[in-house]
Amino acid sequence: MARRRQAVTIRHVAADAGVSLQTVSRVINKEPSVRPEMLARVKASIERLGYVPSIAAQRMAGSRSYLIVALNDRERTIAGWRDRQGTDWVDQMLLGGLLTCAEHGYRMIVELVDTHSDHIERELRAAIAAIRPDGVILTPPHSENTLITCLLEEHRIAFARIGSRIAGPGFAVAMDEAGAARLATEHLIALGHRCIGFIAGPDDYELSGWRTEGWLAAMADAGLPTDDLLAVGDFGFASGRAAAAALLDGAVPPTAIIACSDQMTLATLELARERGLDVPGDLSILSFDDTPIVRFVAPPLTAIVQPIAELTACAVKRVIGDPAPEAAEPIIVPATLTIRASTAAPRSLA
Amino acid sequence: MARRRQAVTIRHVAADAGVSLQTVSRVINKEPSVRPEMLARVKASIERLGYVPSIAAQRMAGSRSYLIVALNDRERTIAGWRDRQGTDWVDQMLLGGLLTCAEHGYRMIVELVDTHSDHIERELRAAIAAIRPDGVILTPPHSENTLITCLLEEHRIAFARIGSRIAGPGFAVAMDEAGAARLATEHLIALGHRCIGFIAGPDDYELSGWRTEGWLAAMADAGLPTDDLLAVGDFGFASGRAAAAALLDGAVPPTAIIACSDQMTLATLELARERGLDVPGDLSILSFDDTPIVRFVAPPLTAIVQPIAELTACAVKRVIGDPAPEAAEPIIVPATLTIRASTAAPRSLA
DNA sequence: TGCGGCCATGTTCTTCGTGGACATTTACCG
DNA sequence: CGGTAAATGTCCACGAAGAACATGGCCGCA
Numbered sequence: 001m002a003r004r005r006q007a008v009t010i011r012h013v014a015a016d017a018g019v020s021l022q023t024v025s026r027v028i029n030k031e032p033s034v035r036p037e038m039l040a041r042v043k044a045s046i047e048r049l050g051y052v053p054s055i056a057a058q059r060m061a062g063s064r065s066y067l068i069v070a071l072n073d074r075e076r077t078i079a080g081w082r083d084r085q086g087t088d089w090v091d092q093m094l095l096g097g098l099l100t101c102a103e104h105g106y107r108m109i110v111e112l113v114d115t116h117s118d119h120i121e122r123e124l125r126a127a128i129a130a131i132r133p134d135g136v137i138l139t140p141p142h143s144e145n146t147l148i149t150c151l152l153e154e155h156r157i158a159f160a161r162i163g164s165r166i167a168g169p170g171f172a173v174a175m176d177e178a179g180a181a182r183l184a185t186e187h188l189i190a191l192g193h194r195c196i197g198f199i200a201g202p203d204d205y206e207l208s209g210w211r212t213e214g215w216l217a218a219m220a221d222a223g224l225p226t227d228d229l230l231a232v233g234d235f236g237f238a239s240g241r242a243a244a245a246a247l248l249d250g251a252v253p254p255t256a257i258i259a260c261s262d263q264m265t266l267a268t269l270e271l272a273r274e275r276g277l278d279v280p281g282d283l284s285i286l287s288f289d290d291t292p293i294v295r296f297v298a299p300p301l302t303a304i305v306q307p308i309a310e311l312t313a314c315a316v317k318r319v320i321g322d323p324a325p326e327a328a329e330p331i332i333v334p335a336t337l338t339i340r341a342s343t344a345a346p347r348s349l350a
Numbered sequence: 351m352a353r354r355r356q357a358v359t360i361r362h363v364a365a366d367a368g369v370s371l372q373t374v375s376r377v378i379n380k381e382p383s384v385r386p387e388m389l390a391r392v393k394a395s396i397e398r399l400g401y402v403p404s405i406a407a408q409r410m411a412g413s414r415s416y417l418i419v420a421l422n423d424r425e426r427t428i429a430g431w432r433d434r435q436g437t438d439w440v441d442q443m444l445l446g447g448l449l450t451c452a453e454h455g456y457r458m459i460v461e462l463v464d465t466h467s468d469h470i471e472r473e474l475r476a477a478i479a480a481i482r483p484d485g486v487i488l489t490p491p492h493s494e495n496t497l498i499t500c501l502l503e504e505h506r507i508a509f510a511r512i513g514s515r516i517a518g519p520g521f522a523v524a525m526d527e528a529g530a531a532r533l534a535t536e537h538l539i540a541l542g543h544r545c546i547g548f549i550a551g552p553d554d555y556e557l558s559g560w561r562t563e564g565w566l567a568a569m570a571d572a573g574l575p576t577d578d579l580l581a582v583g584d585f586g587f588a589s590g591r592a593a594a595a596a597l598l599d600g601a602v603p604p605t606a607i608i609a610c611s612d613q614m615t616l617a618t619l620e621l622a623r624e625r626g627l628d629v630p631g632d633l634s635i636l637s638f639d640d641t642p643i644v645r646f647v648a649p650p651l652t653a654i655v656q657p658i659a660e661l662t663a664c665a666v667k668r669v670i671g672d673p674a675p676e677a678a679e680p681i682i683v684p685a686t687l688t689i690r691a692s693t694a695a696p697r698s699l700a
Numbered sequence: 701t702g703c704g705g706c707c708a709t710g711t712t713c714t715t716c717g718t719g720g721a722c723a724t725t726t727a728c729c730g
Numbered sequence: 731c732g733g734t735a736a737a738t739g740t741c742c743a744c745g746a747a748g749a750a751c752a753t754g755g756c757c758g759c760a
Contacts (some may be wrong), residue, residue: 020739052479057717059406072401081445095431298647371712407745410716
């Protein structure tokens, strides 16, 4: 017998407040030319009736959809979730994105697309056509995919590219890699270390260069030498082990090592253990990733925390605020350092 | 100079295929009375033009919105994310929900609401009014909140209650707690254990009872005694420690302990260490949660894996498939066991 | 052969809730 | 009192669904 609940629309508000539809619409869209008295009356009615605009109708009428699409790589995301590890990236992204969207009255829709290039254009086109989002947040590895960026430009949809520093189109939002490396290095220097080894990532990642520069700069500022203290890995475990071995067997065995990925850090830790080196007594270790495994290993590792949530929050704000995605300066967000038990003053100082 | 890209609408498809709007609409909505020839022609045009119906327009026209809302508790979700731990629940939920939605042409919107009761109704009303979802997935602690369920019923929105076994309204979808406990117990029995302690959760959680029953049943089936092998905690660390101590100091010291939360399990592990008990040599330990900390602790713990992803997938399917959320049997999903290093044959057998 | 009836399709119109373009009213100023 | 700008109202478009109804072709049946 219960009647179908009829939603309260702008019409009901108009009737209740005794004004025209358009006036209500103006109030909703914060247009300036509304007398304070009217405004108050309409707002009161909205409040009383619990009116909330339908995003579908708003979108239909040519306004915003108040929807932001977060474009993630399907395989990578699913793999991370299914294996129940390595999802930090996605989590943090959701955290930053969701909250920022909510703050501004937007919603975020997570869209998983295959990187496989045949599908990606079709999938993206379909998503755009169906959702008509006001903005799109691109995450690696999509951030520099020109197929995607061109498509978005064509549709005049604002978008942000997370983890990319290449200027326009869209907003580039990235972490301050050099600053992070500097932060890590300075932390060790402050503890009293003078021989600080650095296991860099592969050269074909731009960020590897930036991180190495940050380390070099911090060392130079402290007047410390860096000869024989740089090794290069490929982010994987085996390469990290080799790099760590090279450093420890080198001319100037470091008392601290910074490694640019969690796998390389864990390899360093393993090697140190095998050689009977106490961590952090004989060797401080610092990771550039802050994955769960790094946090729960013994000892828990001091690590650079990539500000993914802030990055995404930034991206959302830009996308919401500035619908014209023309040339814009990349946004660089500082990293932070979480100090745990794997770094301490070198024993020689104790 | 670039013309504003005009979206391809149902009209373009009709023109391209040389049929009427109505026919296209019939094809899209899978109405039966369309000749195969027509159907193929229209489908070809849709394909060629890359037409995708606008969900906004579909919603406006009284059809579905193809949107599902996942209602999560804001505090709990944010805390989990921010602390970078304990987000497994949300992650798995997203995994199961997102994928299942995508498979069926739906999208999922994650909505965070405060449990604080003043706001919750307003927030939910607003979300419903704005999004007009076809369905809502409720997660603890919302699953049994009558304020929410009534509101959803009133709006005739299909919904599922995850982690709840109380029948209707809406679909209840829960894990097989008793089966999980049985699974855990049988694993230990198969390893050769005969004295298996059980640290249950507090009585005011229904699931505590079910779990205990599962353990009792498995023990009984194997003809093993359970006297003095049951202890009760409150899911917290301290209570777990006390419970473990009670078991180990009891009349029949167990060679294996099942604890119903990660905190109680970790407490058991700590106590075992302090007493010089080797895990799993002297004492096998099995957890009922599978949080990251449980996976990375030493030794990594064998644990019941709650099938959150499947639960959510189930919930989504029901909500999508059956728009009439009248009385329905609760859906029970089996749990699985992930075997790690904390369980082994008791030393006495070696 | 003619008629009723059904199926596939086309035509036309309405609905949904909102924003935009434009028309109209009001108020104030010189 | 005319001019002008601000405040407010009227009407229509947006994209799709679907109802109501018209059409034409085909069938079976007398």
